[in-house]
Amino acid sequence: MSGEVKLVGFLCNWCSYAGADMAGTARMKQPANLRVVRLPCTGRVNPLLVLKAFKSGADGVLVSGCHPGDCHYNEGNYYARRRLELLARMLPVYGIEPERFRYTWVSAAEGARWAQVVAEFTAQVESLGRLDSAAALPEQIFEGRPADE
Numbered sequence: 001m002s003g004e005v006k007l008v009g010f011l012c013n014w015c016s017y018a019g020a021d022m023a024g025t026a027r028m029k030q031p032a033n034l035r036v037v038r039l040p041c042t043g044r045v046n047p048l049l050v051l052k053a054f055k056s057g058a059d060g061v062l063v064s065g066c067h068p069g070d071c072h073y074n075e076g077n078y079y080a081r082r083r084l085e086l087l088a089r090m091l092p093v094y095g096i097e098p099e100r101f102r103y104t105w106v107s108a109a110e111g112a113r114w115a116q117v118v119a120e121f122t123a124q125v126e127s128l129g130r131l132d133s134a135a136a137l138p139e140q141i142f143e144g145r146p147a148d149e
């Protein structure tokens with residue numbers, strides 16, 4: 001593994017996972033810090049999943065799906081974009097630098113783009129170092145209760 005940061009990637013099955021697979025099959029060079037979670041669609045990415053990944057020790061989280069207009073469930077990535085944009089703005093509230101999170105679009109034919117996205121994101125998170133603060137995320141967030149209860 002290059003560096004010490006741990007990254008989690010939530011990838012939609014139809015585009016980004018296939019693009020990542022293409023990059024791997026073609027043996028494109030990319031950092032090995034990222035662990036992939038394969039989902040049917042980015043529309044399934046609840047922002048709490050991202051926070052849970054941070055709380056569980058991820059130093060950076062990447063979400064990647066089909067390009068706008070190409071979602072296999074028509075609008076899943078539009079819903080994802082709205083939720084994830086809000087999440088990105090909320091991260092500093094939890095003591096997490098927004099640069100530790102990224103959402104993007106990579107198609108099944110874009111293996112080279114996938115490798116580039118992973119390399120750039122890994123370098124960005126490495127420049128920030130390990131994340132300590134996320135362990136302090138209150139459990140109530142994940143239980144749907146206000147944090148001060």
Ligand code: FES
Binds near residue numbers: 066
């Ligand atoms: Fe890929 Fe919806 S199926 S983002």
